[in-house]
Amino acid sequence: MKTASAPWLAFALLLLGTTLGLAGTDLVLPAVPGLPDVLGGSAAMAQLVLAAFVAGTCVGLILFGELGARTDQRALLISSLIAYALVSLACALAPSLPALVGLRFLQGLSGSAAAVFAPGMIRAMFSEAGAVRALGLMGSVESLVPALAPVAGVWLLAAFGWTSSFYVIAALSLAVALLVRGLGSSLPVPPPTRGEGSYFRLLINRAYLRYALSQAFTLGGLLIFVFGAPAMMTKALGLSLNAFILMQVTGIAFFVVASNIAGRLADMVGPERMILLGSGISALGLIGLTVYGLNGAADARVITALFVPVNLGLGLRGPPGFFRAILASDGDDARGAALVILFILATTAIGTAIAAPFVTAGLAPLAGIAAGGSCLSVILLLTLPGLKAQ
Incomplete structure (x- = not known):
């Protein structure tokens, strides 16, 4: 129902x-x-x-x-x-x-x-x-918190x-x-878990892992960069915190727009294409930041512009990606949602710890570590099986 x-x-x-x-x-x-x-x-x-x-x-x-x-x-x-x-x-x-x-x-x-x-x-x-539209709206509001x-x-x-x-x-x-x-x-009563659901069954469900881990790596890549950006910008690039604020506000604005149109676009091109497209756009944004950092440049406006596709891609893939993860849990919705969020927290925590020694070394190391996580999302989408057409 x-x-x-x-x-x-x-x-x-x-x-x-x-x-x-x-x-x-x-x-x-x-x-x-x-x-x-x-x-x-x-x-x-x-x-x-x-x-x-x-x-x-x-x-x-x-x-x-x-x-x-x-x-x-x-x-x-x-x-x-x-x-x-x-x-x-x-x-x-x-x-x-x-x-x-x-x-x-x-x-x-x-x-x-x-x-x-x-x-x-x-x-x-x-x-x-x-x-998908509701999850996009929820993501928009949560991004403002x-x-x-x-x-x-x-x-x-x-x-x-x-x-x-x-x-x-x-x-x-x-x-x-x-x-x-x-x-x-x-509030509805969600359908009961079919069969003998468990976290172990989800962890060996390749279709579920495709959506859950790719969601975690795309969002984790963005958060790794955001968590390290204030120290990177002020200590390594000599910019002010206003540069970070400009980057964040601009990125959030594009994320909100993208996440609220993701449902309509997914209806047009299909959710699988939308998830892959959004993941690729987000990864390309972080790769662009890495390349820009390797050139030794540090213009806050360019960093902000390159950060836009990172947020845009997440907004496009986030709502359909999360929803497909829940579908792939095969009725085990509560455990499925819990694992997705846990994967996101773990990816962000591990990536932030790896990036911590390098945040004062410039833009390229931080962006490169974040891009590595985001690229893993694309690799998973290309290699793991998706949900069969319903």
């Missing part, structure tokens, strides 16, 4: 839930440097406030992916949002930095359910074309102190939980 009463209202609730999960990092980010002055501890321990949240998210993805395949996802979503609200409140009341680090792990764990359940619920609510949430975090920190971001997350999470509870009939 592909329809539900008020599907776009249900989609809005899922979007709010996933956005709040992302805000757990970005809204809190501005307060992190000042935490040792308030709670004691070191600057290194303060960074664990971020790392613990990511670690908890990874565990939560696997946990909710498993639970979602076994029980009512709507009840799990409500419970997770309430838990996220309560743990966020506890974070605001943390007596010390070590206590906050531990609570942040639980916060990341409890806040990851919406990201796991949303793709399967969206698949159940809409037709394939509608689901890293850009806008830190700005809101700075304002909250200046106006109300470091605890305010946690209070805001707690209040909004509880509100969304109540809305989901009150309007739960708008």
Whole structure:
């Protein structure tokens, strides 16, 4: 069944839930440097406030992916949002930095359910074309969170102190939980997992890996470059942070446009062609940045222009690619979505660690490492089997 009463209202609730999960990092980010002055501890321990949240998210993805395949996802979503609200409140009341680090792990764990359940619920609510459009819109909104949430975090920190971001997350999470509870009939019951689903079955499913890993390598390539770009631009190229901001804002704008037209274009040329085309465009953008860096040039406008296809390609392939990964999971939607996100986090973390020693060595090393990941996406699409025509 592909329809539900008020599907776009249900989609809005899922979007709010996933956005709040992302805000757990970005809204809190501005307060992190000042935490040792308030709670004691070191600057290194303060960074664990971020790392613990990511670690908890990874565990939560696997946990909710498993639970979602076994029980009512709507009840799990409500419970997770309430838990996220309560743990966020506890974070605001943390007596010390070590206590906050531990609570942040639980916060990341409890806040990851919406990201796991949303793709399967969206698949159940809409037709394939509608689901791709919905995923494109979700990706557009989520792409704005890293850009806008830190700005809101700075304002909250200046106006109300470091605890305010946690209070805001707690209040909004509880509100969304109540809305989901009150309007739960708008959320579909995703079809049950067929057969004996498991993470192992997904890991040996070559069609699933084709879409899931290519999604992770394309997005991971972009994020590896973005995470290293501020240090690369300021330390190696002698540019200001304004150059990074210009690059980011321009890239996000093109990503938003591309992700919202991806569904219509996929209807015209076919999802498989769209996924391959978008992956290739994104990889070519990073290759272009690498070649430009090898020539020793460092014009912020050229870097911004070459960064555009990286975002454009991701926007074109992201929604149909994610949707095809869910389809390829063969009804194991919760585990399938959880693994895609986990692959993205792992690719980004490993790539960022590899690139870290080279971010002050110039544009070419950082862009080259990011391009390597993005090119792997194209290779996977050319070598692994896709879904058979339905």
